[in-house]
Amino acid sequence: MRLHHLALRTADPAALARWYAELFGLAVWREQPGYSVWIGLDDAALMIERAEASEPPVRAGSMEFFALRVTAAGRDAFVERCARMGVAVEHRTAATVYVRDPDGRRVGVSCFDGFPSPPVLE
Secondary structure: OOOOEEEEEEOOHHHHHHHHHHHHOOOEEEEEOOOEEEEEEOOEEEEEEEOOOOOOOOOOOOOOEEEEEOOHHHHHHHHHHHHHHOOOOOEEOOOEEEEEOOOOOEEEEEOOOOOOOOOOOO
16 A cells, blocks of 8 residues: 555645645645645645645644655755755754754754665555
8 A cells, every 4th residue: 555645634735735735845736725725745735735724733742743755955956945944853864854843843854764664465
């Protein structure tokens, strides 16, 4: 199995999508103004969707996160973009750099390459 899409809910989909597209260097695939923006992640999508007013916000300080795969050079370029855009690097390991998105989600970029070979699934 591979990732199909990851959906993030927010009060302002256009603003959050702009942040992800600019900081991570991703392309917008599709936009439904006021409702959702789809951003490309290779052959998967990051879907930024409008949250309902009744939905709870992202829990402050949550350590849950997702990380995007990059090369070591891509990780370093990401750190440079963070500095240019005024985005604080929250934590850094040898392979991964973590930031918080405008809603408080923890997000990383990682060049860790120690995963086992995946089984072939049809």
